[in-house]
Amino acid sequence: MNASAPAAAELPVSITTPSNTALHGRDGVVVLPQGLSLHHGGRLEELRVAWHLAGPSDGPLVAVLGGISAERIVSAEEGGWWHALVGHGRGVDTQAFQVLGIDYLGGSGGSTGPGRHDESFQTVSTFDQAAALLAVLEALGIQRLHAIVGASYGGMVALAFAERYPQRVERLVVTSAGERTHPLSTAWRSVQREMVRFGIRHQDSAGGLKLARALAMATYRSGREFAERFAGDPTRDAQGVLRFPVESYLHARGEDYAARHIPAAFLCLSESIDLHHIQPSAINTPTTLVAVMEDQLVPLADLHSLAAGLPCATLHVVSSAFGHDAFLKERELLGPLFSQALLAPVSLTQQALP
Amino acid sequence: MNASAPAAAELPVSITTPSNTALHGRDGVVVLPQGLSLHHGGRLEELRVAWHLAGPSDGPLVAVLGGISAERIVSAEEGGWWHALVGHGRGVDTQAFQVLGIDYLGGSGGSTGPGRHDESFQTVSTFDQAAALLAVLEALGIQRLHAIVGASYGGMVALAFAERYPQRVERLVVTSAGERTHPLSTAWRSVQREMVRFGIRHQDSAGGLKLARALAMATYRSGREFAERFAGDPTRDAQGVLRFPVESYLHARGEDYAARHIPAAFLCLSESIDLHHIQPSAINTPTTLVAVMEDQLVPLADLHSLAAGLPCATLHVVSSAFGHDAFLKERELLGPLFSQALLAPVSLTQQALP
Numbered sequence: 001m002n003a004s005a006p007a008a009a010e011l012p013v014s015i016t017t018p019s020n021t022a023l024h025g026r027d028g029v030v031v032l033p034q035g036l037s038l039h040h041g042g043r044l045e046e047l048r049v050a051w052h053l054a055g056p057s058d059g060p061l062v063a064v065l066g067g068i069s070a071e072r073i074v075s076a077e078e079g080g081w082w083h084a085l086v087g088h089g090r091g092v093d094t095q096a097f098q099v100l101g102i103d104y105l106g107g108s109g110g111s112t113g114p115g116r117h118d119e120s121f122q123t124v125s126t127f128d129q130a131a132a133l134l135a136v137l138e139a140l141g142i143q144r145l146h147a148i149v150g151a152s153y154g155g156m157v158a159l160a161f162a163e164r165y166p167q168r169v170e171r172l173v174v175t176s177a178g179e180r181t182h183p184l185s186t187a188w189r190s191v192q193r194e195m196v197r198f199g200i201r202h203q204d205s206a207g208g209l210k211l212a213r214a215l216a217m218a219t220y221r222s223g224r225e226f227a228e229r230f231a232g233d234p235t236r237d238a239q240g241v242l243r244f245p246v247e248s249y250l251h252a253r254g255e256d257y258a259a260r261h262i263p264a265a266f267l268c269l270s271e272s273i274d275l276h277h278i279q280p281s282a283i284n285t286p287t288t289l290v291a292v293m294e295d296q297l298v299p300l301a302d303l304h305s306l307a308a309g310l311p312c313a314t315l316h317v318v319s320s321a322f323g324h325d326a327f328l329k330e331r332e333l334l335g336p337l338f339s340q341a342l343l344a345p346v347s348l349t350q351q352a353l354p
Numbered sequence: 355m356n357a358s359a360p361a362a363a364e365l366p367v368s369i370t371t372p373s374n375t376a377l378h379g380r381d382g383v384v385v386l387p388q389g390l391s392l393h394h395g396g397r398l399e400e401l402r403v404a405w406h407l408a409g410p411s412d413g414p415l416v417a418v419l420g421g422i423s424a425e426r427i428v429s430a431e432e433g434g435w436w437h438a439l440v441g442h443g444r445g446v447d448t449q450a451f452q453v454l455g456i457d458y459l460g461g462s463g464g465s466t467g468p469g470r471h472d473e474s475f476q477t478v479s480t481f482d483q484a485a486a487l488l489a490v491l492e493a494l495g496i497q498r499l500h501a502i503v504g505a506s507y508g509g510m511v512a513l514a515f516a517e518r519y520p521q522r523v524e525r526l527v528v529t530s531a532g533e534r535t536h537p538l539s540t541a542w543r544s545v546q547r548e549m550v551r552f553g554i555r556h557q558d559s560a561g562g563l564k565l566a567r568a569l570a571m572a573t574y575r576s577g578r579e580f581a582e583r584f585a586g587d588p589t590r591d592a593q594g595v596l597r598f599p600v601e602s603y604l605h606a607r608g609e610d611y612a613a614r615h616i617p618a619a620f621l622c623l624s625e626s627i628d629l630h631h632i633q634p635s636a637i638n639t640p641t642t643l644v645a646v647m648e649d650q651l652v653p654l655a656d657l658h659s660l661a662a663g664l665p666c667a668t669l670h671v672v673s674s675a676f677g678h679d680a681f682l683k684e685r686e687l688l689g690p691l692f693s694q695a696l697l698a699p700v701s702l703t704q705q706a707l708p
Contacts (some may be wrong), residue, residue: 066496122598182599183584187572190601194565195549197595202556211548215569218541230537234628242477242625246537255409274588274598284499299577 011258026053027072029110030139036132039125041276048102049132050110051140054078057093060146062092062342063100063133063169066327068269070259071109072101077201084331091331092149100145104153105132106268114264119200121268125322126276127154130161137168145167147342151175151327152298153269156276162285163278172283173341175327175334178302179309180277182242185297188219189270196263205263210254212266216254222294222323247297280309288312288341290334294319314341380407381426383464384493390486394629403486404464405494406459408432408642409448411624414500416696417454417487417523418444420681421509422623423615424457427461430623440687445685445692446503454499458507459486460622468618473554475622477673480507480630484515491522498522501696505529505681506652507623510630516639517632525697526637529681529688532656533663539651542573544675550617559617566620568608572600576648576677634663641667642695646680648673 031122032047046303048051054071064074064086075094076087085091085098104125111132114121137145139235148169150158156176162172181189192212199208212334230246291303307315316337320326327334386401403469406426418428418440428434429448430441439445440453444630460478468475491499499555502523504512509531516526535543546566546640584600591597641664647655661669670691674680681688 120595126509132673137552152436176535183580183598184572184575184577186584187580187600187604188569190598191565191569191572191604192566192602195552198552198558198561198565202558204552204556211545214548215456215542215545218538219546221538223536223538226537226541230540241474242629244537244540244628246541250541250545251548271596277597 022166025190026148030136032135032139035130036135038122039127040123042122044105044122045110046112047105047132047135048112049105049136050108052101053134054080054101055098056096057098059096059098059344061100061142062097063102063145063148063150063158064092065102065133065148065150065157067128067152067154068104068107068266068273069257070104071102071107072099072103074099082328084329085327085338086149086335092342093339097146097342100136100140102133102136102267104129106272108260108265108267113269114262116262118262118264121264123275124268124272126156126160126272126278127164129157129272130164133157133161134165136167144170147171147173149173149338149342150177152177152324153273153276156273156278159278159280159283160276162283162287166284169285171341171346172285172287173338174287174292176292176295176298176303176324177276178298178306179280181274182297182302185219186216186274188297189274192216193267193270194265200263206258209253209261209263209266209301210258211268212254213257214250214254217250219296219350220325222296222321224294225321225323227311228321279294279304281311289313289315289339290327290337291315292319292320292323293317294321294323295326297324306327366525371426381405384405384490386489390489392476393481394477396476398476399458400466401486401489402464402466403459403460403490405490406455407494408434408455409450409452410450410659411452413450413452414419415454415496416451417456417457417499417502417504417512418446418524419483419487419502419504419511421506421508422458422461422627423611424455424458424508425461428453428455435467436682438683438693439681439688440503445689447693451696453594454490454494456490458483458553458623460619460626462614462616467661468616468622470616472616472618473508475618477629478622478626480510480514480626480632481518483511483626484518487511487515488519498524501527503527503692503696504531505520505628506531506678507627513632513637514570514630516637516641517530519571520638523639525695525700526639526641527644527692528641529648530646530652530678532652532659532660533634535628536653536656539573540628542569542651543628545622546570547621547646551623551686554617560612562650563617563620564605564608564612566608567611568604571604571607573650574677576675578648579675579677582675596655634660635665638665640700642691643667643669644681644691645669645671646677647671648675648677649680651678 025214030049035045036047054075076083103111148158155174158172195212196208199205232245234242307313322329384403389399408429430438431435457465460467473663502512509528512526549566550562553559586599588596588598661667676683
């Protein structure tokens with residue numbers, strides 16, 4: 001870590017790490033014993049950020065950030081969550097680029113967050129996630145990222161990072177994320193959070209989380225995909241309750257999620273999405289935006305508006321029955337857009353001016 | 355009641371009423387002690403259908419049916435639920451037409467349905483609601499309705515009625531209802547039903563119903579309306595939980611609903627929506643269809659497809675930020691369409707052939 005680097009002033013804490021392993025390995029945890037003052041008030045007394053690197057260690061470094069369920073293992077070669085777009089020969093080619101992933105603050109992974117039996121956590125902003133990413137860059141001695149590729153919540157964090165730390169990233173590739181969230185998607189998420197709190201109140205937080213995730217799944221895809229996959233008649237379950245084809249899918253996804261995630265982490269990150277609010281005009285970083293026409297959570301109009309507000313942005317509009325989840329599925333559709341955005345020269349006039 | 359009327363064969367039970375009041379008053383309950391065999395199997399041992407009449411007793415009779423929360427008091431003059439479209443000088447003019455409303459089977463009103471503490475009820479089809487309406491017509495000695503005006507679930511019941519009892523209705527006016535429901539809206543409703551069952555399981559059925567209704571509200575309106583009404587920052591409630599502007603609205607609506615409705619009735623009618631399945635080609639009744647472009651629950655494509663499948667239909671497409679709820683709000687937009695549909699002569703070639 002270089003204490004005289006410009007970014008030191010941007011993150012008002014010094015950075016220490018427990019061992020060299022964390023600094024020089026390919027997977028580790030950055031620890032800031034001084035903690036972090038949070039954007040919306042409150043404070044983390046200790047900041048831990050779990051990170052992971054993949055790809056050639058001399059390749060340009062790309063931070064890759066996903067939805068609130070994502071974690072630091074990203075690439076196809078490692079069985080990561082973004083196998084469709086990150087890996088050998090994919091949109092973010094791990095033969096050319098070194099890829100950095102982190103676990104989000106307030107999440108269910110290795111970074112600072114709630115325990116399984118906590119009922120709530122601090123209020124965490126996308127700016128706080130940006131600070132967590134910066135802490136990792138500092139610890140790894142990385143002055144400037146070649147790019148941040150972020151989708152959904154990760155796209156919001158990418159924008160927040162570029163607003164706060166313009167010198168630390170050369171370009172953004174942002175899919176399905178806007179300046180702030182739409183009140184209709186806030187409505188759907190606020191009901192999900194109430195379900196989780198309802199479960200906690202009745203000593204069944206896993207049950208509440210399962211329901212919340214089932215609802216979330218019904219907002220991630222498009223009506224077109226559901227119409228193609230889930231036509232057909234219902235059947236009765238063992239209790240005699242009618243179950244429609246789509247219902248079995250939603251509940252299976254809900255079960256799976258509840259087994260792997262912490263209820264208070266879901267509350268924290270879901271809320272963080274709805275608190276997201278950046279200033280597009282303050283972001284000079286060249287940005288490639290990708291909008292999905294069928295996205296129910298981030299309407300096309302919101303990405304048009306973001307593109308208009310960013311000083312240096314290119315908007316690609318694609319059509320996908322996977323809706324908000326297109327970034328997890330559309331290898332052929334998004335791959336070329338991502339690789340082009342990562343390879344294109346960023347002209348001097350487009351560069352961020354500190 | 356005329357036992358030799360053609361419809362007697364259509365409804366395989368004879369009809370008795372407890373008193374002349376029920377037959378000749380303006381509000382009553384038709385009772386069939388023989389009960390009703392239900393479309394999906396099962397049987398109601400006794401059928402009770404609460405009905406209500408408004409408007410001039412010599413006016414052409416129009417049955418008016420709404421969503422699953424609707425009940426038999428309809429018109430503006432009586433403080434009914436469809437005050438925007440039914441009343442003096444409105445789309446269904448109660449100075450010209452006599453208006454018949456019913457409480458749905460399986461609902462929270464005066465017709466056969468679950469009690470407040472029941473956990474479930476029978477499986478009720480839109481065809482069963484049509485049979486309930488027919489029972490009222492029989493009891494009141496009405497051979498043929500001038501029209502059925504139905505929206506949402508009521509539109510489905512109107513279609514089911516015309517398929518089963520073509521001689522008993524001259525025309526339909528159907529808003530925001532299709533041949534069957536869309537898997538994406540089934541997804542949203544199946545999560546709502548699971549919330550109610552979750553509440554019942556944890557001895558908090560009102561809490562589950564409140565959440566279910568909050569979610570339903572987030573599907574009734576459009577993103578455009580929510581964006582206009584609910585922009586702005588959240589505040590913290592007494593427990594320190596962040597509450598977004600849209601959230602207060604959803605939960606207030608949920609509270610209000612839970613106070614007035616029976617959880618098992620919600621389950622029954624919500625499920626009935628998802629079971630709805632009529633054969634358009636079997637419906638010869640002249641039908642005016644109204645589609646709302648912003649309807650999240652009944653996509654425009656589904657009404658185009660219904661219009662194409664019905665032998666005699668006219669489709670009007672309107673735009674309203676109220677989405678699926680447009681029929682409750684858009685007096686000026688829908689009023690002229692309704693009154694025109696009710697006044698237009700139905701030509702002989704358009705009439706249903708038995």
